[in-house]
Amino acid sequence: MNSFTYTRAEAVEAAVREKSASGKVKFIAGGTNLLDLMKENVERPTRLIDINRLPLTKIEAAPDGGLRLGALATNADTAWNAEVEKRYPLLSQAILAGASPQLRNMATNGGNLFQRTRCYYFYDLATPCNKREPGSGCSAIGGYNRILGILGTSESCIATHPSDMCVALAALAATVRVTGKNGERVVKFEDFHRLPGDTPQFDNTLQPDEIVTAIDLPAEDFSRHFSYLKLRDRTSYAFALISVAAALQLEGNTIKEGRLALGGVAHKPWRDTTAEALLKGQPATEETFRRVAAKVVEGAKGYGHNTFKIELAKRAIMRALKQATEGMPVADAFQNSNP
Amino acid sequence: MSNTNYIGKALSRVDGPAKVTGAAKYAAEFNVPGLVYGYVVSSPVAKGKITKIDAAEVLALPGVLQVFSHENVPMLALLDRSYKDDVAPGGSPFRPLHDAEIKFSQQPVALVVADTFELARYAASVLKIEYETVAHETDLETKRGEGFEPGTGKTGFVPPPPPRGNPDKEFENAVHRIDQEYVHGTQHHNPMEMFGTTAEYLDGGKLNVYDKTQGALNSQRYIRQIFGLSKDDARVISKYTGGGFGSGLRPQYQLFMAVLAALELKKSVRVSLTRQQMFSFGHRPHTLQTVKLGTNADGSLAALHHHALHETSRFEDYTENVVNWSGMLYQCDNVKLGYQLAKLDVYTPQDMRAPGAATGLFALEVAMDEMAYAAGLDPLEFRLRNYADRDQNLDKPFSSKKLRECYHEGAAKFGWEERNPAPRSMRQGNMLVGYGMATGVWDASQQKAGAKVSLSADGKLTVQSATNEIGTGTYTIMTQVAAEYLGLPLEAVDFQLGDTDFPAAPVQGGSWTAASVGTAVKNACEALGEKLLKLAQQMEGSPLKDAKFEDVEFVNGQLRLRLDPGQAVVVRDIVQASGETKVEADATAMPNLIKQKQYSLHAHNAVFVEVQIDEELGTLHVTRVVNAVAAGRIMNPKTARSQVLGSVVWGLSMALMEETVMDHQFGRYVNHNYAEYHIPVCADIHDIDVLFVEEEDDIVNPLGVKGIGEVGMLGVAAAITNAVYHATGKRIRELPIMIDKLL
Structure with missing residues (x-):
């Protein structure tokens, strides 16, 4: 078997501590993408930390008058949340345009940010892919790239980020709250994910010891x-x-x-x-x-x-x-x- | 007066409750004691050979039992013919784990067997195999002009008839002409249930093999020939099949693997394929077609040319009837048909729902629409003007053909007369609206089949035949036939199938099961009926003493005189009075060739569709479909309607979504999973209206049934393509029609 340890984190601090331990560590929440990737041998974590018990499931008012979406609130609960529907219907609509009801019931807001590309070659171990195996080459550039990127691509990678929710979050100028060993920081949404450049193996700018705790929506009105x-x-x-x-x-x-x-x-x-x-x-x-x-x-x-x-x-x-x-x-x- | 007349009634599926409660077990669900698990390793390369397999590390894992590959497979059958199944095409069948040669990407190269599925899967992922690759060819486009005409290796393949009339000259002289190419890519069947086999190892080395297949006997013959087993050594059981669509017509390699491992390890073994591996065998082949049509001033067809070229593997010549339909669907005296194959480094294609016709009629029926516009005629009127009352390929009349009624009734139901013929002329809000129509035709065939019936003293009738149920309604329809012919309540009949111990029946395909097995069941019931009459006449004070079989009928659980229904015996009492526990009979049904050979036997349909297109964004919805089907007698309007609904979805899927894309860099299908190989979801499906135009036809078979599993999908892809033209003025000749083609 692909052996990995499975532990449950009961507090954010503990999760951060465990994540900085050695080995290939992954958080698991809804697991809607990670399990697929593990079955396909695209991801082979040695340590899985279940974060579902962390107290991050709330959707509540943010101090600046905006709305704070807990990282572990599900996509379904977020899309159908009365405040989200009233004040940020763009976000509801984007979430509901993605996946299926079953997946949205499992998927979390934090996890949505970490979805990996659906590039065919990324999923197929028989083909080279710089994102999966840095330096092996990009099969998509000279291959079948109908679903792939047209903006911000590089010679290493033309993969796309698959999320719908994140597109709305980007438009709404959301911010991502992350906690690491050195405390909390706030990342502008457009700075959270990154372009591939020559290191397409990195999807985002989160540091190895960090965890996403919430997504904040600013108090702006785009509801009409x-x-x-x-x-x-x-x-x-x-x-x-x-x-x-x-x-x-x-x-x-x-x-x-x-x-x-x-x-x-x-x-x-x-x-x-x-x-x-x-x-x-x-x-x-x-x-x-x-x-x-x-x-x-x-x-x-x-x-x-x-x-x-x-x-x-x-x-x-x-x-x-x-x-x-x-x-x-x-x-x-x-x-x-x-x- | 009678409540045991079931044929023609809209009854629910008798196997429905078992399916929705999970009681119905599929091949990979038999958890026999001591089961171990095999996982197939697939080749990452398309062509070359295996240079090294290092299994030491894998075999050292606790719980791994064996790694099977060409290096350690025991001596098996030597001749190609031992590997031929009932529907194998000509050539040399692929032999799993036979030698080091790699013939196609995803070729199975090893089977890892372990105590658990998870361990087998892991072990397969770390098995070290080295390959030497050579250049592969996977692109049909590079084979234009290099096609060859196949031999007649495959059952059911009819080479195109020779040209008739003067097709070249008449095309040149025609008033209106079109000459176009039509293309669709590779499609995979993708039934919900993945292929799986559970080989149960019994005392004495015999096997019970639970297999996903469309023909238990076909699977049995295949493994018997390869492994040198007797009929008693290996019983194959296949009670339920989670979708076939043709993919289960040939035994797939997991059957070989499971049986090999069970015999070698003397253990019960299960091998299930993954969804990705479902793209590693047969498929509807990538096909390039040209159609040339010429018409006279009156809109009659002056000349028709249809040529097709499709892929096959290096090792087998897969054939299907692509172009022949064009020689018989319309009246035309000058016809030239051509059909060729080209060899590529891929697996052999395989029959997929309406094989050949789905491909050929897409091209012909789009070409007919193009011709109608070129000739300035309504597409329906153009077809009516060229209606064939006789099959010109065979020069025979049709046994029955109510296609004209399908056209008229379908058009009326759809509202075809409201169509403004000009492209881009119809709108709803911001959407362009298009109406399109097309025709379908499929064989009405009957094969030799057997059935056995057994009536017990408690009045229960057991009916058995080694046919399969692939979701079409076979359980239900055969139950109806038996209940009707013996006048028993439906609940008293237990129809059993999918077991090689039962009387022989052909693979479940070709839309022939209702006709073939239905007739066998009817014959067996009649044979039993004669026995019952004789026994009834021996009963004390029998009111039927002097009756002949023609004088009696089985109704409402009674055997009675037709002309004097009061003179009756309760059927159950006959068995009891006989002193036996049961009365049995069996029968084989054969097509009546003497009667049939004077006729052309076909089912037809006419499809009308409405599409709505947002031109700016390239989004398309098929908002309405009317499918009028003439397929003889409809045994059960409910299951028949379900069949046609599924067919429409299948045709829509072919038109708009399905394509297995080959990456020629690797000679490998790139979208080999359900996430990227699209089939419709509920939100893609809108109104579908199914009409049956019943035909009385005692030539096709005594039940008068033609089969509807395939004809219903025909015409759908062409009708959608034609509707797209009507809506947008854009003629698309390559499927699937995705957003980029509509921009």
């Missing part, structure tokens, strides 16, 4: 004009080819504040603040949206099978912004049949 548009190969239970989280604050038809993040395009949830700046103070018109969409894909690079994503991303951005403006967050009658 928002849209999470997810385009995929079937209506439910499929990862995004392109997803767009769009959120606007409007005064009349003028955009006071605009937010935009994309999923399915990069190694991290792709928030583009330069493009967001093109929304500010502008009329909520097709023309504005077109400029913004063009800006987002300015540096995009296609790899053959996935080149269509560049055009699709533009169209999806424009549609999501239009839907957000109109306060009609769903693209068509058949979309998001998931809830």
Whole structure:
């Protein structure tokens, strides 16, 4: 057997302490991705620390008037939480666009941040993959890359981050609270995940001794004009080819504040603040949206099978912004049949 | 007056409760005592050979019993023919663990057997195997122009008929012409239940083999031939199959592995494949097709050309009937059909639901839609103008053919007349709406099959046949047939199948089971009926003393005079009065070839679909489907409807989602799992309406049933493709139609 030790952490401090021990240590919460990866031999931890008993399941008011999502609150409890639905419906919609009810019942908010890429080659031990085995090469760049990245890619890796929830969190300018041996720190959401560069084995910037305890949503109101548009190969239970989280604050038809993040395009949830700046103070018109969409894909690079994503991303951005403006967050009658 | 008339009634599945309560056991669920577990190691390379297997470390693990590979497999059958199963194509069948040669990626190269599944899986993951690779060829595109015409190695394969008329000249002279290529990639069956075998080792070295298969006898013959076993040495049992779709027509390698390990270790062994390994054997082959159509000014077909090229393995020539349908579905006097294979370093393709027709009719029926537009005709009207009243391939009339009624009734139900023929002319809100239609045709065949019936003194009837149930409703329909012919309540009938000790029946495929096994059950019941009449006549004061068999009927648990129903004997009493514990009969049913050979025997359907497309985003939904099916007599409208609903979903899946993608860098399928090989979820399926146009046909078989497992999916992929054109003006000729093709 692939031997590993299994222990339960009863307190955050103990979890942090255990995680800094030697060996390949992994936290397990819902396990919805980790178990798959272990069965496929992609991950082979020697120590599993079950963190489900840590007191991190609450969804409560944050000191600055925002909302604090406990790292161990489930995706389902978060999506259907009354405060989340009322104040951050973009987040509810994004969560419900992902996975299946069964998975969302198990998956936790913290765990969602740590989902690993769905790149075919990452999962197949018979093929080289720099993310799985650094230095072995990237099979996807010259291979079948239809579902893979177009932004922020590198010569080592074109993997995408698979989360829906994280795309909404990026657009909502969430922050991630982490605790390590040296105490607590707060990470801006766009700094939590990273681009592959030449070290694609690292998905994020969390330090080895750290644990995510909560995700904070700021006290901003994007509850009226928002849209999470997810385009995929079937209506439910499929990862995004392109997803767009769009959120606007409007005064009349003028955009006071605009937010935009994309999923399915990069190694991290792709928030583009330069493009967001093109929304500010502008009329909520097709023309504005077109400029913004063009800006987002300015540096995009296609790899053959996935080149269509560049055009699709533009169209999806424009549609999501239009839907957000109109306060009609769903693209068509058949979309998001998931809830 | 009678409540034991069951044929044609919409009855629920008799095996439903067992399935939903978990009482139904599948091959890998038999937890026999002392069971050990095998895990298959699959090749990471596509071509080459194994240079070294170092099993020492693995064998040293406590609990690991053996590592089987070509290095230590005992001497088995030598000849290719011993490895041929009932539906093997021509060539040299793949022999698992035979030698060091690697012929395809994911080839099984070793079996690790251990006390637990987890240990076997772990041991398999650390087994050291070294390979020497050579260049592989996996791309059909590189084989254009290099196809060859296969021999007639496979049962059911009919080489295309020679050209008729003057197809080249008439095509050139035609008023309207189209000439296009149609493509679909590789598809895998992916039934829910993975292949698994539990080989139970019995005292004296005999085996009970629980196998996932569509033919228990086929599995038995296969292992008997390879391992030199007698019929008594290895009984194969397969009571339930969690989906087949053709994947279980050939024995898969886990059967070989489990039996090998059980015989060698003298232990009961289970081998189950993983979902990833479900992509390591047969599949619907990647196929390139060209169709050329020409029409006259009146819209009649002047010429039809259809050519197909598909992949096969290096070692077998898999064949299916792709193009022949084009020579018989429409009236056309100038036809040229071509069919070729190309060898690649892949496993042999395998029949997958409506093999050949699913592929060929996709191309033909999209081409027909293109031709209708080129000729300025409504696609339905164009088909009606070219309706074939005779099968021109065979030059014979149809035994029955209510396709015209399918067209009319389907169109009426769908509202086809509301269609504005111009592409991009129909909208609902922001969505483009498209209506498309297409036709399907499939063989109505009957095979030789046997059945045995046994009526006990307590009035219970046991019916046995070595057929299989792959979820189609076989248990239910055979129960109906037996209950009806012997006038017994449904609950008194116990139909048993999937056991090689039962009378022989063919593999469950080809949509022939209702016809073949149904007729055998009917014949066996009639044979029993004659015996019962004779026994009844010996009863004291029997009111049936002078009756002939034609004069009596079995109704409501009684045997009675047709013309004087009051003169009756209770069936159960006949057995009791006979002094026996049971009365038995068996029968074999054969197709009546003398009657059948004058006719073409086929089922047909017409499919109408509505799609809604968000053009900007490339999203597509099939919002409505009407499928009108003419397949003879419908034995059970409820299970039949379920079959056709599943067929529509299957066709939709083929049209919009399914493709096993080959990465030619590695000669390996990249999306070999359920996460990335998509099939529809509930949210993809909207309204489906199924109509049956019943046909009376006593030529196909005495029950008049044609089988519906396959015909229902035909036309669906083409109708969707045609609807996409109507909605968007975009003609797509390569499946699946995913977002990128619609942008």
